[in-house]
Amino acid sequence: MQRPAILALDDDGAVLRAVARDLRHEYGRKYRIVAAQTGESALEELEQMSKRGEAVALFVVDQRMPGMSGIEFLGKAAQIFPDAGRVLLTAYADKDAAIRAINEVALDHYLLKPWDPPEEKLYPVVSDLLEDWRAHAVLPFEGIKLLGHRWSPAGHQLRSFLARNLVPYRWMDVDESPEAERLLGSGEPDPGQLPLVIFPDGSRESRPTVGAIAEKIGLQTRPDASSYDLVIVGAGPAGLAASVYGASEGLGTLLLESEAPGGQAGLSSRIENYLGFPVGLSGSDLARRAVAQARRLGAEILTPVEACGLRVEGDYRVIECSDGSELTCQALIIATGVSYRILDVPGADQVTGAGIYYGAAIPEAGSVRGKDVFVVGGGNSAGQAAMYLSGHARSVTLLVRRDSLAKGMSQYLIAQIEE
Numbered sequence: 090m091q092r093p094a095i096l097a098l099d100d101d102g103a104v105l106r107a108v109a110r111d112l113r114h115e116y117g118r119k120y121r122i123v124a125a126q127t128g129e130s131a132l133e134e135l136e137q138m139s140k141r142g143e144a145v146a147l148f149v150v151d152q153r154m155p156g157m158s159g160i161e162f163l164g165k166a167a168q169i170f171p172d173a174g175r176v177l178l179t180a181y182a183d184k185d186a187a188i189r190a191i192n193e194v195a196l197d198h199y200l201l202k203p204w205d206p207p208e209e210k211l212y213p214v215v216s217d218l219l220e221d222w223r224a225h226a227v228l229p230f231e232g233i234k235l236l237g238h239r240w241s242p243a244g245h246q247l248r249s250f251l252a253r254n255l256v257p258y259r260w261m262d263v264d265e266s267p268e269a270e271r272l273l274g275s276g277e278p279d280p281g282q283l284p285l286v287i288f289p290d291g292s293r294e295s296r297p298t299v300g301a302i303a304e305k306i307g308l309q310t311r312p313d314a315s316s317y318d319l320v321i322v323g324a325g326p327a328g329l330a331a332s333v334y335g336a337s338e339g340l341g342t343l344l345l346e347s348e349a350p351g352g353q354a355g356l357s358s359r360i361e362n363y364l365g366f367p368v369g370l371s372g373s374d375l376a377r378r379a380v381a382q383a384r385r386l387g388a389e390i391l392t393p394v395e396a397c398g399l400r401v402e403g404d405y406r407v408i409e410c411s412d413g414s415e416l417t418c419q420a421l422i423i424a425t426g427v428s429y430r431i432l433d434v435p436g437a438d439q440v441t442g443a444g445i446y447y448g449a450a451i452p453e454a455g456s457v458r459g460k461d462v463f464v465v466g467g468g469n470s471a472g473q474a475a476m477y478l479s480g481h482a483r484s485v486t487l488l489v490r491r492d493s494l495a496k497g498m499s500q501y502l503i504a505q506i507e508e
Contacts, residue, residue: 091121091144092119092120092121093120093144093145093146093222093226094120094121094122094123094143094145094146095112095116095120095121095122095123095145095146095147095148095149095215095219096123096124096125096131096134096135096145096147096148096150096166096173097109097112097122097123097124097125097149097150098124098125098127098128098131098148098149098154099126099150099154099178100126100151100154100155101151104151104178105125105126106124108124108149108178109122109124111207111211111212112149112215114207115212115216116215116219120146120147120219127154127156127157128154128156128157128161128162128165129156129157131162131166132162132165132169135166135169135170136169144170144226145173146173146174146219146222146223146226147174147176147215147219147222148162148163148166148173148174149178149215150162150163150175150176150177150178151177151178152179152180152186152187153179153180158186159177159179159190160186160189160190160193160194160196163175163177163190163196164193164194167194167195172225172226173222174198174218174221174222175194175196175197176196176197176198176199176200176214176215176218177196177198177199177200178199179200179201179202180202187199191367191368196368197221197368198214217378220377220381221374224255224373224374224377232256232258232259232289233251233256233258233259233286233287233288233289234258234259234287235247235248235251235258235259235260235284235285235286236263236266236269236283236284236286236287237260237261237262237284237285238262238263238284239265240440240444241283241284241442242441242442242443243283243284243296244284245442245453246299246442247299247302250302250393252373253348253349253350253355253356253373253376254392255373255377256306260455262456263283273285281295282295282296284296286302288305292305299393300393300412303392303393308393309389309390309391309392310391310392310394310412311391311414312343312391312416313389314341314343315415315416315417316405316416316417316418317340317343317416317417317418318340318341318342318419318420319331319335319340319341319342319343319418319419319420319421319422320342320344320345320406320408320416320418320420320421320422321335321342321343321344321345321421321424322345322396322408322421322423322424323423323424323426324345324349324350324351324352324376324380324390325351325352325353325354325355325424325426326351326352326354326375326379327352327424327426328344328346328352328422328424329344329350329351329379329380329383330379331422331424332344332383332390333382333386333388335388336383336386336388337386340420342383342387342388342389343388343389343390343391343416343418344388344389344390344391345391345394345395345396345410346390346391346392346393346394347394347395347396347411348393349392349393350376350379350380350390350392351372351375351376351379352426353426353427353448354372354375355372355373355375355376356372356448357371357372357469357470357473358371358473358474358477359371359473359476359477360372360375360473361501362501363375394411394412395410395411396408396410396411397410402417405417405418405419406418406420406421408421429448432465448470454477454478454480454481455481457478457481458481458482459482459483460482460483461482461483461484461485461486462482462484462485462486463485463487463488464478464485464486464487464488465488466487466488466489467489467490467491467494467496467497468497468498469497469498469499469502471487471489471498472487472494472498472505473502475487476506
């Protein structure tokens with residue numbers, strides 16, 4: 090597969106060479122750096138790349154150019170490659186234009202020129218945007234294939250685990266997918282064989298546990314040590330923040346998570362009231378960024394590992410884990426968050442994971458296309474789920490006990506629902 094492209098655009102030849110040089114130095118092994126001096130020539134190149142089926146990961150564009158401003162170019166380029174990241178190069182006097190571009194062309198970031206040293210002012214921004222793009226890019230699929238029945242709770246559990254841990258996978262319904270039929274061979278699939286996971290190396294696992302999949306795909310499930318300064322139970326936003334702060338202060342820090350980092354927030358399709366992200370971000374993006382930050386600072390994260398017991402021995406706390414192992418620590422933070430209130434309806438437990446789902450049900454979005462969906466609840470999670478599913482389902486109905494959404498939901502979500 091050809092490397093994805095990063096397009097640099099600046100009418101000043103010296104600046105363009107400097108941008109291309111710095112980008113090529115840091116990213117040239119994984120990305121192809123394309124340089125252009127006019128918006129018109131850059132758009133022509135993008136049209137040709139689109140026809141060839143190539144991918145563009147990022148635009149790095151100067152604002153002040155004759156004939157076509159950087160904002161105008163980004164608006165047109167986004168029609169060709171809508172998922173590419175957008176960075177605007179500006180002078181100090183152009184800051185107002187850059188801020189306006191956040192609303193007009195969904196600008197991701199603006200950089201003041203000059204950006205020296207690039208290690209401090211260019212690479213952190215670009216690396217973050219490229220990681221975002223990689224997390225959502227639709228590239229030739231080379232990951233896990235998951236085969237099963239649509240209404241299988243076991244299949245839903247595996248899909249949810251892979252999605253929440255940001256592991257690329259392709260779901261195939263054995264009742265509808267010709268490729269699933271080909272992979273299974275002729276005849277009716279054996280119910281005891283499903284769900285079936287096919288890994289990139291060709292190996293197969295029938296009805297695997299999430300722990301077995303975690304081992305296979307390389308998630309850390311065992312600690313590097315037996316004793317830590319700080320152990321945190323729960324990897325929601327609070328637990329992830331605690332791991333960042335603990336590790337940044339030099340503490341030996343271990344984070345235990347029974348499902349996937351991100352917690353309840355990690356299931357949100359869109360969060361628009363989180364500090365520092367003016368255009369919003371998904372819960373999975375928030376979790377991915379926090380995990381990367383914690384690991385960079387030296388924290389260990391074990392998934393899926395459940396803490397199921399605790400005792401005190403002298404100055405130490407001893408945590409008993411679900412796999413039978415034990416860990417000791419001097420300080421313990423319990424950040425287990427909330428658990429969903431179970432729907433008290435006769436028969437609901439029999440179809441949980443097979444028609445009734447808890448959370449935003451992001452893994453199920455594709456399977457509700459053209460169908461009617463009901464969301465029970467009136468908080469922010471319910472509003473985010475309703476907005477996300479409305480892009481897939483025929484209709485989405487919110488069932489709320491209160492007489493007003495304003496009593497449990499943020500105003501920005503209410504405005505989106507009303508619109």
